[in-house]
Amino acid sequence: MHPYRSILFVPAHKPQWARKALASGADCIVVDLEDSVPADLKDSARKVARETLAELRAESEQVGLFVRPNALDTRMSGADLEAVVCPELTGLFAPKIRDATDVVRWETLIDWFEARNGAEGLEMIVPVEMVDAITNAFEIAAASPRVGAMIGPTSEHADIARAVGYRQSREGSETLYLRSRILLACRQYGLHALTGLWEDLGDLEGLRKFADYGLQLGFRGQVLIHPSHVPVVHEVYTPSDDEVAYYEDLVATMDKAVAEGHGAVRFRGTHVDIAHAQKARDWLAHARLVRGQTS
Numbered sequence: 209m210h211p212y213r214s215i216l217f218v219p220a221h222k223p224q225w226a227r228k229a230l231a232s233g234a235d236c237i238v239v240d241l242e243d244s245v246p247a248d249l250k251d252s253a254r255k256v257a258r259e260t261l262a263e264l265r266a267e268s269e270q271v272g273l274f275v276r277p278n279a280l281d282t283r284m285s286g287a288d289l290e291a292v293v294c295p296e297l298t299g300l301f302a303p304k305i306r307d308a309t310d311v312v313r314w315e316t317l318i319d320w321f322e323a324r325n326g327a328e329g330l331e332m333i334v335p336v337e338m339v340d341a342i343t344n345a346f347e348i349a350a351a352s353p354r355v356g357a358m359i360g361p362t363s364e365h366a367d368i369a370r371a372v373g374y375r376q377s378r379e380g381s382e383t384l385y386l387r388s389r390i391l392l393a394c395r396q397y398g399l400h401a402l403t404g405l406w407e408d409l410g411d412l413e414g415l416r417k418f419a420d421y422g423l424q425l426g427f428r429g430q431v432l433i434h435p436s437h438v439p440v441v442h443e444v445y446t447p448s449d450d451e452v453a454y455y456e457d458l459v460a461t462m463d464k465a466v467a468e469g470h471g472a473v474r475f476r477g478t479h480v481d482i483a484h485a486q487k488a489r490d491w492l493a494h495a496r497l498v499r500g501q502t503s
Contacts, residue, residue, distance in 0.1 A: 209331055209356030209399045211497050212236040212272055213445040216437050219244035220275075230264055233442070234481050236272030236300045237264065239332075242279065243284075250284065254291035265296035272298045274333060279304035279376040280313055293321040299331035299356070299366035306340035311351035318354065331356040333402070335431075337368045338391050349393040349477045357400035359431055360387030360422075368404075380418060384425075391426050403427040409434045419444040429493070447495035455488040455495075462488075 216234035218225040220241045229237045239260055245253045273296060283302070289300075302314045311334070318330050332354045335496055336342055341367035342361070349358060361383060363369035374382040387403060394401035403422035406415045419430055419441050430441050458475055462485035465473040474479035 209333075210235070210272060211400055211428055211494060212357075212402075213271075213498065214276075214432050215402060215429065216331070216432045216435065216438060217244070217276075220253040220260070221245050221249045223256055223260045226264060228435050229269060230267060232438040233269070234251050234432070234438050236298075237272060238274045239292070240276045240301075240309050241292070242276045242303050243248060243320050245248075248277070252314070253451050255287060257292050258294065261292065261294060261296045274299050274352045275303045276301040276303055279317045279415070280310060285314075285317060289317055289321045290325070293318070293327050293330070295327050297327055298331060299333065301333045301335065303335065304338060305334050305336075305348060307344045308347040308351035311348055313350045315354055330354065333357045333359065335359040335404075336361045337371065337388070339371045342386055342389055345389050345393040347493070348398065349397040349399055355397075355399060357402055358390050358394050359404055360390040360427060361404050378414065380421065387422075387425065387427075395426070400429065401427045402431060404436065405430055405433060406430070407433070409436070412436070412440050416440050416444060428498075433475075443447045446498055447491075450490065452495055452499075458488045459485050459492070495501045 212235040214234045215236045215238060218229050218238050219365060220239050223345065226237060226239060239257045241250065241253055257275060264271065264273055275288070275292045275297065276310060277300060278284040300314065300318065305311060309375045314332060322328055322330060332352065334348060334355055334357070336345060336359055339349060345358070349355060366388070369376065372386065376382065391401050408414055415437055422430060423444055428439045429445055432438060432441060458480060461473060461475050462482065468480065472479060475482045
């Protein structure tokens with residue numbers, strides 16, 4: 209999966225919001241048919257979502273386009289996928305997954321509607337929003353090659369807060385264990401690790417600190433609910449010129465050292481060895497992908 213820094217949600221029945229999301233420069237847009245769409249608008253929202261996907265893709269070949277359908281137990285998932293699976297779609301943001309069996313159920317639906325609607329290669333982003341999913345995170349991550357990303361859960365009011373029963377703090381320490389499980393599952397199975405929501409729309413400095421803490425933990429992007437959050441999150445999750453120069457210099461220094469028969473050297477006042485160079489190469493590979501997405 210592309211290393212999306214920003215995953216921005218828009219309600220399916222409000223196509224003008226989707227256009228604003230694209231204008232914000234978000235790496236990925238999720239057209240939501242689930243929680244943000246009132247029950248009496250679900251049917252009409254499917255048609256609007258399909259039209260929105262075509263319009264957004266016509267304007268941008270690079271942006272990730274996902275749809276969040278309604279959960280499997282609503283019995284609306286099939287109708288959702290029949291309406292929105294199309295060549296313009298990148299994948300599904302699959303809600304309320306509890307275990308690997310749920311992943312396989314989604315995968316079966318995707319297989320069917322890809323063949324039926326002329327799409328291919330659809331990926332899945334899995335939000336961890338149920339207690340069962342936290343417990344089964346590693347099995348979920350390994351359940352299908354379509355799973356490309358998972359989201360470490362944070363939210364003050366949404367499903368995960370209700371399921372676990374925590375009280376949200378500014379620093380987010382109450383979700384550290386929950387997010388850490390998801391992060392490790394992503395690392396073990398090579399998935400893109402995303403952190404969850406910052407819900408205070410006007411507090412951009414709080415958002416910056418929250419995103420930076422996510423980066424410190426090892427996450428590489430974030431779910432968003434407002435276009436104004438995109439520039440802040442991109443700044444945090446985009447490697448800087450100075451960082452790139454540092455790691456390039458580290459790799460060059462270690463390559464020279466190894467060629468001279470040394471496995472460890474002093475670099476800018478610190479000890480570095482072959483393991484440091486391997487980590488630097490991995491970091492640089494990710495940095496090149498991310499910086500290639502920036503305008």
